[in-house]
Amino acid sequence: MFGIQNTSRLPLCLDWKTTTNHDGFSVNPTSTVIDPNDIQQFKWTFTPEEEKMYAVNRGFSIYHTPISKEKMSIRLMGKGTRSSLKCTPDVVDMGISVVNKESNRSVTLFNPNCSTVTYKLTMGDTNNCEVTLSKDGGALAGFSSEIIWLSYTPTSESGQCSAQVLCNSHGNTETCLTVVGKATYPKLSFVDIRSLVPGTLSTASKKRLWDLFSIDLVNKHLGAEPDPKELRHLMETRHKSKTTPIKTKALAAVDFGSNTLHSTPTKLQVVLENTGDVPASFKFLFPDDLSLEMVTWAESEVDLESGLLDPCECFSIEPRSGTIQPGRQMPLIFTYSHEAEGVNKLSVLMKIKQGRELVLQMSGVSLPRGKLYPQFAHFNHTLNPTVIGSANAPIQYYELYNGNDSAMSYEVLTETLDELTRENYMCEILSCPMPMGRVQPHSVEHIPFVFAPLEAKTYAVEVKILIIGDKQYSITFFGEGVVEPTQAETLCDIPTKQPLLLSNQLAILSQEAVEFGVIPTFSLGHKIIFLNNTSDETVTFRWNTNTTPISGDMIDISPQAGTLSPKGSCLVRISVKPSAAPAILDLDVVCEITDNAKEEEFRKAVAQYKHHLEESQVNFIITEKKSTNSLDLRNTMDNWVASKSLNKYHTLPPIQALAPPPLSRPEQSPRTYTCSRGTKRGRKKEDSKVLSKPSPPELFTLHLRVTAQIKDVEDFTDGISTYNMPFSAIDVPMFNPSVRNTLKPEMMVIEGVMGNVIKSLLEDADIQDAFRNLKNEPIPYFAQLAQVEALAETSALASISLEEETMNKFYVTQENHVENVKDSDEDSLGYTKMGTDSIVSEELPGINDMHPDINRKLASVITDILDETIENILQESTQKELVLTARPRTIALPPRASPTLV
Secondary structure (H helix, E strand, O other): OEEOOOOOOOEEEEEEOOOOOOEEEEEEEEEEEOOOEEEEEEEEEEEOOOOOOEEEEEEEEEOOOOOOEEEEEEEEEOOOOOOOOOOEEEEEEEEEOOOOEEEEEEEEOOOOOOOOOEEEEEEEEOOEEEEEEEOOOOOOOOEEEEEEEEEEEEEOOOOEEEEEEEEEEOOOEEEEEEEEEEEEEEEEEEEEEOHHHOHHHHHOOOOHHHOOHHHHHHHHHHHOOOHHHHHHEEEEEEOOOOOOOOOOOOOOEEEEEEEEEOOOOOOEEEEEEOOOOOOEEEEEEHHOOOOOHHHOOOOOHHOOOOOOOOHHHHHEEEOOOOEEEOOOEEEEEEEEOOOOOOEEEEEEEEEEOOOEEEEEEEEEEEEEOOOOOOOOOOEEEOOEEOOOOOOOOOOOEEEEEEEEOOOOEEEEHHHHHHHHHHHHOOOEEEOOOOEEEOOOOEEEEEEEEEEEOOOOOOEEEEEEEEEOOOEEEEEEEEEEEEEEOOOOOOOOOOOOOOOOHHHHHOEEOOOOOEEEEEEEEEEEEEEEEEEEEOOOOEEEEEOOOOOOHHHHHHHHEOOOEEEEOOOOOEEEEEOOOOOOOOOOEEEEEEEEEEHHHHHHHHHHHHHHHHHHHHHHHHHHEEOOOOOOOOOHHHHHHHHHHHHOOOOOOOOOOOOOHOOOOOHHHHOOOOOOOEEEOOOOOOOOOOOOOOOOOOOOOOOOEEEEEEEEEOOOOOHHOHHHHOOOOOOEOOOOOOOOOOOOOOEEEEEEEEHHHHHHHHHHHHHHHHHHHHHHHHHHOOOOHHHHOOOOOOOOOHHHHHHHHHHHHHHHHHHHHOOOHHHHHHHHHHHHHHHHHHHHHHOOOOOOOOOOOOHHHHHHHHHHHHHHHHHHHHHHHHHHHOOOOOOOOOOOOOOOOOOOOOEEEE
């Protein structure tokens, strides 16, 4: 703005001179009348077309009448610059945010020019997010700044979130701000499960517990993107209406197994881990948490079959809510009480804040004692893929669990298997070699099946299993025939390391699952793990490989038992025994751990309890009421002594004769016998403090999963390097066996022939003499076992020659020492020359020249030596006696002192 004042007493007219050349300056108004003593403001606008310095003289005329015009001029100066605004920072990283959660951030808009800039902010390209600004336009003076707030809301977790803010100033449009970020939902997953109290599920493997709780399905639901309907309600407002049932699509079955009625509650610990990048809050919603009636809460009548007045009393989860930071873990305790008979079910809603929601259909079974109950985790079983046309199809096992306290017999009905055989031209596609068996209480039985497909397709057959004394159960088997061999995926997604320690944990395994990969038949596989003592007490461990009959036949563990000092560790060697038939193994072995301090306390308590029982048999108290009349007391004693039923010449046996000797009893206060007069006499009353029978300390169990795929040795003749084979080869006869069931007449012929042959051998006199003389034969040396040509010299001379040749080879490497020895005593090497000349054309027998039997024996010895060496190195490393990652050190010895002459 520019003002001109009229200092006269007359009105003046003012006219600005206009030019045709565009000099960048314009004025408004161009002509006006200024009243006396008034100031007229003129608005000058500077619009440069180039980035340069402008200097212009602009004239104007001022007059009262047109005759008296007076001309004047002013000088205008300006600099043309390019208008631009900058944001500090120009790139805003919003980090990782929860989808549909708004976050705010401030940026500074700065004008680096000396002139005022009029701007307008608009949004450019946006991807998977929404960005709003607190101010979308205005004017910013030169070298000034202002703060603008932006609100960022991601809308999807697919891909990168980005947005651009465009600034339009004086016709120039450019990007002044870029907003980037990443969006995700809160994600949780179950990473571990184990039993806390001794009971039925304490003997179950981790894989079985994993299947009972459907953890794979639960993790699949929790890792998926939530449905928009699941994001409508918060944890506090979910289903507040009493007439609104649960309509969540994600469902998962949580099975607590079965146990006897009124037995110890089943308690399991499930570890929940935050696998996402943002904190996750969760809550388990029971019917009472949402003030819902059971009829409304249940989606169907299935949840009300148990007939409980309050199903929430049988099921509990602790804690019911919490917040887990990214990468952190939290243990959850699931408990089921066996107080109501039958099948008890309850649906619990697991709600993640701003994330997924999942319905856990919890169920448990409480059985009366003696009732049969086979427990099935799933009624569908998928066999491992098998190569079509395989001559030796592997044996695959189906686990049948007995969920009651009594043994259970079963039979696999083969009607459907026979029908499948007839449909495939009498070729057995699926067969069961052992259709009958017996399952011990609360244990697993492996039922073998052989799947030999003819076509590259998926087979499905319904197999019925009859429980003797109960009903039939149908299991659907699925199997796929493939053209190329594949290695079985045995470990799935179950973690092999324990994430959190239990409160009563005594030891931990370095690996809870051992995978042997592919092993040829007739081969021996080895793996090593470590057993670490996590307590401050000495513990004793014992491996139980007889959890199932097949486990005891296939798995060998060394050492079988031992003792671990506090915070100590032990190397454990797991071996898979050689097998003659291909099979796919998924076995479970148990390590039972006992606290030695509690075991010693238990022994002392048992000794004290036994001594208390013995004392109760020999100690007594005679209690009689005190009589006030002396005559009655004398008559009472006379009647007692002169009783017809008691011979006064036969005395009672001494009391101390029935008691144990003092040295065999624990130290205690001396006993006192109290006798009081009265009309009655009785045994010693029970003490006010009655000793109860001590219970043995609870065993802490660790489960080790062992998986292996045993394949026919002939499959390794081509492409043997393509398999992962941690095995040691033993004597493997290369033949093509024809595996089939032996008929009864053939078995009788074989038994008769072999019986006659063995009987004839045992009755042969020469064989008996050979056995008697066998112990007198000397132990052969290794060199005597080699197949070499007989030497002309005697055996003594040959042995001397071999020894001297070895010495000569040693002396060749040390020429100076040989020369010194020859100079000192040349005659002593006379026999050496003779030995060298006698076998100059012979060489020491090498490994390649040995008999194949010796080669295999030597390989076995070398393998054992290497195994022991590696085990010793690893054991010393775990005990911190050897640091494998330490840099090698060279210790320089001090210089040898020169001898001094005296």
